[in-house]
Amino acid sequence: MRHLFFILGILAVPLLSEALSPAERSQKRLSTRYEVVRTTLSEVLEGGKILVMEDDSRWKIDPRDVNKTGGWLGPADIRIYPNAASSKYAYRIQNTWTYSTVNANRIDANEVD
Secondary structure, eight states, X not given: OHHHHHHHHHHHHHHHHHTSOHHHHHHHHHTSTTXXXXXXXXXXXXXXXXXXXXXXXXEEEOGGGHHHHTTOOSSOEEEEEEOSSOSXXXXXXXXXXXXXXXXXXXXXGGGOO
């Protein structure tokens, strides 16, 4: 009987994860300390100050890095991971097409000017 519950538990995990929206899955992945999130860049706003990903997550870029993101074009493959080197910017965003990496913080949609 234990084996049946174990098997049912394994089958339930994919069903629960599929019930999450793309934004919820992205946030869940980011909550794991060293996990890298792979996504796609959708938009570059305000000359590179704000990046919008395919899941509609928005990222405010470190002003020192705007010169890099201002030239990024979507759709580009992106990796997002925790930033251990900075306390001001919690994440690093890497454009895998240009191999450039920037510091960023996730923001709410209503924080975009």
